[in-house]
Structures are given as C-alpha cells and as structure tokens.
Amino acid sequence: xxxxxxxxxxxxxxxxxxxxxxxxxxxxxxxxxxxxxxxxxxxxxxxxxxxxxxxxxxxxxxxxxxxxxxxxxxxxxxxxxxxx
Numbered sequence: 001x002x003x004x005x006x007x008x009x010x011x012x013x014x015x016x017x018x019x020x021x022x023x024x025x026x027x028x029x030x031x032x033x034x035x036x037x038x039x040x041x042x043x044x045x046x047x048x049x050x051x052x053x054x055x056x057x058x059x060x061x062x063x064x065x066x067x068x069x070x071x072x073x074x075x076x077x078x079x080x081x082x083x084x
Contacts, residue, residue, distance in 0.1 A: 002067040003047070004054050005074030007031035012041035014071065019045060028063060030054060036077050 001018065005011040006029030018025055027047035031037040032054075042049060052059045054074050064070065 001025055001027050001069045001071065002063055003027060003029050004070070004072045005031055005037065006047065007033060007037035007039055007041050007049070008073055009036075009041065011037075011073035012045075014073065015042060015045055015047050019047070028067070030060070030063060031074070 003011055003015055003018075006015050006027075008031070011029070011031070015027055015029060018027055027045075028050060029042065029045075029047045030050045030052050031039075033039065033051055039049065050059070050063065054060055
C-alpha cells in the first residue's frame, strides 16, 4: 500500500490503523514534509518512509510499480495554498 501525505495527522493515523488491523500489509509513505507533515507522526510505525513530492512523476512511478493500493491524503490544508 502506498499512502500519500502519510506523515500528516490524518494520513499517519490511517497508517497506524492499517498496521494494527492488517499487520501483514506492507505500507510505504510518501510525504513532502511541509508545515502539515511531521515524520514524528509515524513514530512506532514500520512503514517505509520516502520524503518526496507527489508531483515528481519519476519518483511516484518507481513507488507505484510495486503497489496494489494507493490511498491519497496529500493535500494542502487551506484552499488558497492549493491554488499556488
């Protein structure tokens, strides 16, 4: 499973839930670590962490090729930030 924005509040809690409910699931997190993402949110997680931007097509392609499921949480917390 690839979780985008997985170091944010909601994404990290989702990662912890998946690891608890489905311990056999291998999770990879990609996060840009902006103001909304914090690696400490993943403390205790066994997920592979990749610091990167989902707009980096080559990076995302390399992660997606071995992925069965993608869960997308990467987003700006304010609409005006998304427009920029």
